[in-house]
Amino acid sequence: MSLDRPRAEDPYAKLPAVPSFQVVSDDLVDGAPMPLDHVDDAAGGGGVSPHLRWSGAPEGTRSYAVTCFDPDAPTPSGYWHWCVVDLPATTTELARGADADLPAPAYGVRNDGGDVTYQGAAPPPGDVPHRYYYVVHAVDVAELGPGRDPSPAVVSFNLAFHTLARAVLVATHQQPAQG
Template identity: 60%
Template sequence: MSLERAVAPDPYDHLPPVPSFAVTSADMTDGRPLDELFTHPGVGGKNLSPQLSWSGFPAETRSFVVTCFDPDAPTGSGFWHWVVVNLPLAVTELPRGADPLPEGAFCVRNDYGERTYGGAAPPPGDRAHRYVFAVHALDVDELGIGADATPAYVGFNLAFHTVARGVIRPTFQS
Protein backbone atom coordinates (compact mmCIF):
# COMPACT_ATOMS: atom_id res chain seq x y z
CA MET A 1 0.00 0.00 0.00
CA SER A 2 1.41 3.37 -0.97
CA LEU A 3 0.88 6.41 1.20
CA GLU A 4 1.96 9.01 -1.39
CA ARG A 5 0.94 12.47 -0.28
CA ALA A 6 2.29 15.98 -0.01
CA VAL A 7 4.66 16.86 2.81
CA ALA A 8 2.70 18.45 5.65
CA PRO A 9 3.74 21.92 6.81
CA ASP A 10 5.58 22.40 10.06
CA PRO A 11 2.94 22.67 12.82
CA TYR A 12 4.25 26.05 13.95
CA ASP A 13 4.15 27.66 10.47
CA HIS A 14 0.50 28.66 11.01
CA LEU A 15 0.97 30.29 14.40
CA PRO A 16 2.19 33.79 15.17
CA PRO A 17 6.00 33.80 15.14
CA VAL A 18 7.83 33.80 18.47
CA PRO A 19 11.56 34.01 19.26
CA SER A 20 13.49 30.78 19.45
CA PHE A 21 15.96 29.43 22.00
CA ALA A 22 18.38 26.50 22.17
CA VAL A 23 17.06 22.96 22.61
CA THR A 24 19.66 20.20 22.60
CA SER A 25 19.65 16.48 23.18
CA ALA A 26 22.27 13.86 23.93
CA ASP A 27 19.89 11.35 22.29
CA MET A 28 18.83 12.89 18.98
CA THR A 29 19.90 15.37 16.31
CA ASP A 30 17.84 17.71 14.18
CA GLY A 31 17.16 16.15 10.78
CA ARG A 32 18.71 12.77 11.67
CA PRO A 33 16.92 9.45 12.33
CA LEU A 34 15.80 8.62 15.86
CA ASP A 35 17.45 5.65 17.53
CA GLU A 36 15.08 2.71 18.04
CA LEU A 37 15.23 3.31 21.82
CA PHE A 38 12.87 6.23 21.21
CA THR A 39 10.43 4.40 18.95
CA HIS A 40 7.28 2.46 19.76
CA PRO A 41 7.48 -1.26 20.64
CA GLY A 42 5.30 -1.91 17.58
CA VAL A 43 8.34 -1.10 15.42
CA GLY A 44 10.89 -2.74 17.73
CA GLY A 45 11.56 0.22 20.00
CA LYS A 46 11.75 0.76 23.75
CA ASN A 47 9.34 3.73 23.97
CA LEU A 48 11.78 5.86 25.97
CA SER A 49 11.52 9.63 25.79
CA PRO A 50 14.80 11.20 24.65
CA GLN A 51 16.88 13.48 26.85
CA LEU A 52 16.21 17.19 26.25
CA SER A 53 17.93 20.34 27.56
CA TRP A 54 17.10 23.98 26.88
CA SER A 55 18.66 27.38 27.48
CA GLY A 56 18.56 30.96 26.25
CA PHE A 57 14.80 31.43 26.77
CA PRO A 58 13.47 34.93 27.51
CA ALA A 59 13.70 36.46 31.00
CA GLU A 60 9.89 36.70 31.22
CA THR A 61 9.56 32.89 31.02
CA ARG A 62 7.68 31.42 34.01
CA SER A 63 7.21 27.76 32.98
CA PHE A 64 7.55 25.29 30.10
CA VAL A 65 5.54 22.78 28.09
CA VAL A 66 7.27 20.03 26.08
CA THR A 67 5.54 18.44 23.09
CA CYS A 68 6.31 15.92 20.38
CA PHE A 69 4.17 15.95 17.24
CA ASP A 70 4.33 14.02 13.95
CA PRO A 71 2.91 16.27 11.20
CA ASP A 72 3.49 13.49 8.62
CA ALA A 73 1.10 10.92 10.15
CA PRO A 74 -1.57 9.86 7.63
CA THR A 75 -4.44 11.18 9.74
CA GLY A 76 -5.29 14.61 8.39
CA SER A 77 -4.45 16.03 11.81
CA GLY A 78 -0.99 14.66 12.58
CA PHE A 79 -0.21 12.57 15.65
CA TRP A 80 0.65 13.75 19.19
CA HIS A 81 3.32 11.58 20.83
CA TRP A 82 4.01 13.57 24.00
CA VAL A 83 2.59 16.59 25.82
CA VAL A 84 4.21 17.51 29.17
CA VAL A 85 2.51 20.44 30.88
CA ASN A 86 3.47 22.74 33.79
CA LEU A 87 7.23 22.20 33.93
CA PRO A 88 8.54 24.72 36.49
CA LEU A 89 10.96 27.47 35.45
CA ALA A 90 13.81 25.76 37.37
CA VAL A 91 13.51 22.65 35.15
CA THR A 92 15.65 23.06 32.03
CA GLU A 93 16.24 19.39 31.27
CA LEU A 94 14.32 16.14 31.04
CA PRO A 95 16.41 12.97 31.30
CA ARG A 96 16.03 10.00 28.97
CA GLY A 97 12.89 8.09 29.96
CA ALA A 98 11.66 11.03 32.06
CA ASP A 99 9.62 9.30 34.75
CA PRO A 100 8.60 10.54 37.21
CA LEU A 101 8.13 14.07 35.98
CA PRO A 102 9.09 17.03 38.17
CA GLU A 103 6.57 17.94 40.87
CA GLY A 104 3.53 19.73 39.44
CA ALA A 105 4.16 18.60 35.85
CA PHE A 106 1.97 16.04 34.10
CA CYS A 107 1.28 14.51 30.70
CA VAL A 108 -2.01 14.80 28.89
CA ARG A 109 -3.18 11.80 26.91
CA ASN A 110 -1.25 11.36 23.64
CA ASP A 111 -2.80 9.97 20.47
CA TYR A 112 -1.98 6.43 21.64
CA GLY A 113 -4.41 7.16 24.50
CA GLU A 114 -1.66 7.17 27.17
CA ARG A 115 -0.47 9.85 29.60
CA THR A 116 3.19 9.34 28.79
CA TYR A 117 5.65 9.48 25.89
CA GLY A 118 4.68 7.33 22.93
CA GLY A 119 7.49 6.53 20.51
CA ALA A 120 7.65 6.99 16.75
CA ALA A 121 5.85 4.34 14.68
CA PRO A 122 5.17 5.46 11.11
CA PRO A 123 3.35 3.00 8.86
CA PRO A 124 5.69 0.45 7.24
CA GLY A 125 6.84 1.62 3.83
CA ASP A 126 5.87 5.24 4.42
CA ARG A 127 8.44 7.99 3.89
CA ALA A 128 10.49 9.24 6.82
CA HIS A 129 8.32 11.13 9.29
CA ARG A 130 9.42 14.27 11.15
CA TYR A 131 9.04 14.29 14.93
CA VAL A 132 8.79 17.88 16.14
CA PHE A 133 10.06 18.01 19.72
CA ALA A 134 9.27 21.51 20.99
CA VAL A 135 9.93 23.26 24.28
CA HIS A 136 7.51 26.14 24.74
CA ALA A 137 8.53 28.95 27.13
CA LEU A 138 5.38 30.36 28.76
CA ASP A 139 4.43 33.64 30.44
CA VAL A 140 2.42 31.84 33.17
CA ASP A 141 3.43 29.55 36.06
CA GLU A 142 0.84 26.95 35.01
CA LEU A 143 -1.12 26.59 31.79
CA GLY A 144 -4.44 26.25 33.65
CA ILE A 145 -5.60 23.02 32.04
CA GLY A 146 -6.34 19.63 33.56
CA ALA A 147 -4.91 16.19 32.87
CA ASP A 148 -8.00 15.33 30.79
CA ALA A 149 -7.27 18.10 28.26
CA THR A 150 -6.57 17.04 24.70
CA PRO A 151 -3.28 17.90 22.96
CA ALA A 152 -5.24 20.23 20.65
CA TYR A 153 -6.64 22.11 23.67
CA VAL A 154 -3.14 22.39 25.13
CA GLY A 155 -1.96 23.75 21.77
CA PHE A 156 -4.80 26.27 21.71
CA ASN A 157 -3.77 27.55 25.15
CA LEU A 158 -0.09 27.57 24.16
CA ALA A 159 -0.92 30.00 21.36
CA PHE A 160 -1.82 32.63 23.98
CA HIS A 161 1.06 32.04 26.44
CA THR A 162 4.15 31.06 24.42
CA VAL A 163 6.84 33.74 24.54
CA ALA A 164 9.47 31.62 22.76
CA ARG A 165 9.91 28.12 21.38
CA GLY A 166 12.87 25.84 20.77
CA VAL A 167 12.60 22.83 18.45
CA ILE A 168 14.46 19.68 17.39
CA ARG A 169 13.09 17.73 14.41
CA PRO A 170 14.54 14.20 14.13
CA THR A 171 13.06 11.70 11.67
CA PHE A 172 12.12 8.02 11.63
CA GLN A 173 11.07 5.54 8.96
CA SER A 174 9.86 1.95 9.54
Protein backbone atom coordinates in the same frame (compact mmCIF):
# COMPACT_ATOMS: atom_id res chain seq x y z
CA MET B 1 -3.84 1.19 -0.65
CA SER B 2 -1.31 3.92 -1.30
CA LEU B 3 -0.27 6.42 1.35
CA ASP B 4 1.03 8.87 -1.29
CA ARG B 5 0.09 12.37 -0.17
CA PRO B 6 1.54 15.88 -0.11
CA ARG B 7 4.21 16.57 2.50
CA ALA B 8 2.79 18.28 5.58
CA GLU B 9 4.14 21.74 6.29
CA ASP B 10 6.03 22.70 9.44
CA PRO B 11 3.17 22.77 12.00
CA TYR B 12 4.71 25.71 13.85
CA ALA B 13 4.73 27.86 10.70
CA LYS B 14 0.95 28.06 11.13
CA LEU B 15 1.20 29.71 14.55
CA PRO B 16 2.05 33.26 15.58
CA ALA B 17 5.79 33.88 15.28
CA VAL B 18 7.72 33.85 18.56
CA PRO B 19 11.45 34.05 19.31
CA SER B 20 13.46 30.86 19.52
CA PHE B 21 15.89 29.48 22.07
CA GLN B 22 18.20 26.45 22.16
CA VAL B 23 17.28 22.79 22.71
CA VAL B 24 19.79 19.94 22.39
CA SER B 25 19.72 16.25 23.19
CA ASP B 26 22.20 13.57 24.17
CA ASP B 27 19.94 11.15 22.23
CA LEU B 28 18.68 13.01 19.16
CA VAL B 29 20.38 15.03 16.42
CA ASP B 30 18.36 17.74 14.71
CA GLY B 31 17.39 16.60 11.21
CA ALA B 32 18.73 13.06 11.66
CA PRO B 33 17.05 9.66 12.12
CA MET B 34 16.31 8.84 15.76
CA PRO B 35 17.84 5.83 17.50
CA LEU B 36 15.57 2.81 17.96
CA ASP B 37 15.44 3.51 21.70
CA HIS B 38 12.91 6.29 20.94
CA VAL B 39 10.80 4.29 18.48
CA ASP B 40 7.60 2.70 19.78
CA ASP B 41 8.15 -0.71 21.33
CA ALA B 42 5.42 -2.15 19.07
CA ALA B 43 7.51 -0.98 16.08
CA GLY B 44 10.70 -2.67 17.31
CA GLY B 45 12.07 0.13 19.49
CA GLY B 46 12.50 0.88 23.16
CA GLY B 47 9.72 3.45 23.55
CA VAL B 48 11.87 5.66 25.82
CA SER B 49 11.50 9.43 25.88
CA PRO B 50 14.71 11.19 24.79
CA HIS B 51 16.97 13.41 26.84
CA LEU B 52 16.34 17.14 26.19
CA ARG B 53 18.26 20.15 27.54
CA TRP B 54 17.44 23.78 26.83
CA SER B 55 18.85 27.23 27.45
CA GLY B 56 18.25 30.84 26.50
CA ALA B 57 14.54 31.08 27.28
CA PRO B 58 13.34 34.66 27.59
CA GLU B 59 12.84 36.64 30.77
CA GLY B 60 9.31 36.19 32.03
CA THR B 61 9.26 32.43 31.49
CA ARG B 62 7.11 31.00 34.30
CA SER B 63 6.93 27.38 33.12
CA TYR B 64 7.64 25.08 30.18
CA ALA B 65 5.67 22.65 28.09
CA VAL B 66 7.34 19.89 26.06
CA THR B 67 5.64 18.27 23.08
CA CYS B 68 6.43 15.76 20.36
CA PHE B 69 4.28 15.99 17.22
CA ASP B 70 4.36 14.06 13.94
CA PRO B 71 2.80 16.16 11.15
CA ASP B 72 3.46 13.36 8.63
CA ALA B 73 1.04 10.85 10.17
CA PRO B 74 -1.61 9.82 7.63
CA THR B 75 -4.38 11.76 9.39
CA PRO B 76 -5.74 15.27 8.80
CA SER B 77 -4.47 16.30 12.24
CA GLY B 78 -1.04 14.64 12.54
CA TYR B 79 -0.21 12.64 15.67
CA TRP B 80 0.75 13.79 19.18
CA HIS B 81 3.35 11.46 20.73
CA TRP B 82 4.13 13.40 23.91
CA CYS B 83 2.80 16.38 25.79
CA VAL B 84 4.01 17.62 29.18
CA VAL B 85 2.80 20.85 30.79
CA ASP B 86 3.58 22.96 33.85
CA LEU B 87 7.28 22.15 34.07
CA PRO B 88 8.75 24.59 36.62
CA ALA B 89 10.66 27.56 35.17
CA THR B 90 13.77 26.27 36.98
CA THR B 91 13.71 23.12 34.83
CA THR B 92 16.21 23.16 31.98
CA GLU B 93 16.53 19.46 31.25
CA LEU B 94 14.56 16.23 31.05
CA ALA B 95 16.57 13.07 31.46
CA ARG B 96 16.13 10.12 29.15
CA GLY B 97 12.97 8.32 30.27
CA ALA B 98 11.86 11.31 32.38
CA ASP B 99 8.26 11.07 31.17
CA ALA B 100 7.62 8.68 34.08
CA ASP B 101 9.27 10.97 36.68
CA LEU B 102 8.39 14.61 36.01
CA PRO B 103 9.22 17.42 38.46
CA ALA B 104 6.14 18.66 40.34
CA PRO B 105 3.75 20.16 39.41
CA ALA B 106 4.34 19.00 35.81
CA TYR B 107 2.16 16.30 34.34
CA GLY B 108 1.78 14.35 31.14
CA VAL B 109 -1.20 14.95 28.90
CA ARG B 110 -2.90 12.10 27.06
CA ASN B 111 -1.16 11.50 23.72
CA ASP B 112 -3.02 10.34 20.61
CA GLY B 113 -2.39 6.74 21.68
CA GLY B 114 -4.36 7.42 24.88
CA ASP B 115 -1.47 7.33 27.37
CA VAL B 116 0.01 10.19 29.44
CA THR B 117 3.62 9.14 28.81
CA TYR B 118 5.85 9.28 25.74
CA GLN B 119 4.82 7.16 22.77
CA GLY B 120 7.71 6.42 20.43
CA ALA B 121 7.74 6.85 16.67
CA ALA B 122 5.73 4.30 14.70
CA PRO B 123 5.02 5.39 11.12
CA PRO B 124 3.26 2.90 8.85
CA PRO B 125 5.74 0.41 7.31
CA GLY B 126 7.07 1.67 3.99
CA ASP B 127 5.68 5.19 4.43
CA VAL B 128 7.83 8.27 3.81
CA PRO B 129 10.20 9.29 6.62
CA HIS B 130 8.19 11.01 9.33
CA ARG B 131 9.39 14.13 11.14
CA TYR B 132 9.04 14.31 14.91
CA TYR B 133 8.98 17.87 16.26
CA TYR B 134 10.32 17.86 19.82
CA VAL B 135 9.44 21.33 21.07
CA VAL B 136 10.11 23.11 24.34
CA HIS B 137 7.68 26.00 24.82
CA ALA B 138 8.64 28.82 27.21
CA VAL B 139 5.31 29.76 28.81
CA ASP B 140 4.28 33.05 30.46
CA VAL B 141 2.12 31.39 33.17
CA ALA B 142 3.09 28.90 35.88
CA GLU B 143 0.08 26.69 35.12
CA LEU B 144 -1.19 26.48 31.58
CA GLY B 145 -4.67 25.75 32.90
CA PRO B 146 -6.22 23.28 30.46
CA GLY B 147 -7.32 20.99 33.31
CA ARG B 148 -6.04 17.52 34.12
CA ASP B 149 -7.42 15.67 31.09
CA PRO B 150 -7.10 17.93 28.05
CA SER B 151 -6.21 16.74 24.60
CA PRO B 152 -2.88 17.84 23.13
CA ALA B 153 -4.89 19.97 20.70
CA VAL B 154 -6.38 21.92 23.65
CA VAL B 155 -2.90 22.31 25.15
CA SER B 156 -1.62 23.53 21.79
CA PHE B 157 -4.50 26.02 21.56
CA ASN B 158 -3.63 27.41 25.01
CA LEU B 159 0.05 27.53 24.09
CA ALA B 160 -0.79 29.79 21.12
CA PHE B 161 -1.74 32.47 23.67
CA HIS B 162 0.99 31.82 26.27
CA THR B 163 4.18 30.87 24.41
CA LEU B 164 6.95 33.45 24.82
CA ALA B 165 9.50 31.46 22.77
CA ARG B 166 9.94 28.03 21.24
CA ALA B 167 12.92 25.67 20.97
CA VAL B 168 12.59 23.04 18.23
CA LEU B 169 14.50 19.84 17.48
CA VAL B 170 13.28 17.62 14.61
CA ALA B 171 14.20 13.93 14.42
CA THR B 172 13.05 11.50 11.74
CA HIS B 173 12.06 7.86 11.50
CA GLN B 174 10.97 5.50 8.73
CA GLN B 175 9.72 1.95 9.18
CA PRO B 176 10.99 -0.44 6.49
CA ALA B 177 8.34 -1.82 4.12
CA GLN B 178 6.99 -5.23 5.11
CA GLY B 179 7.23 -8.15 2.80
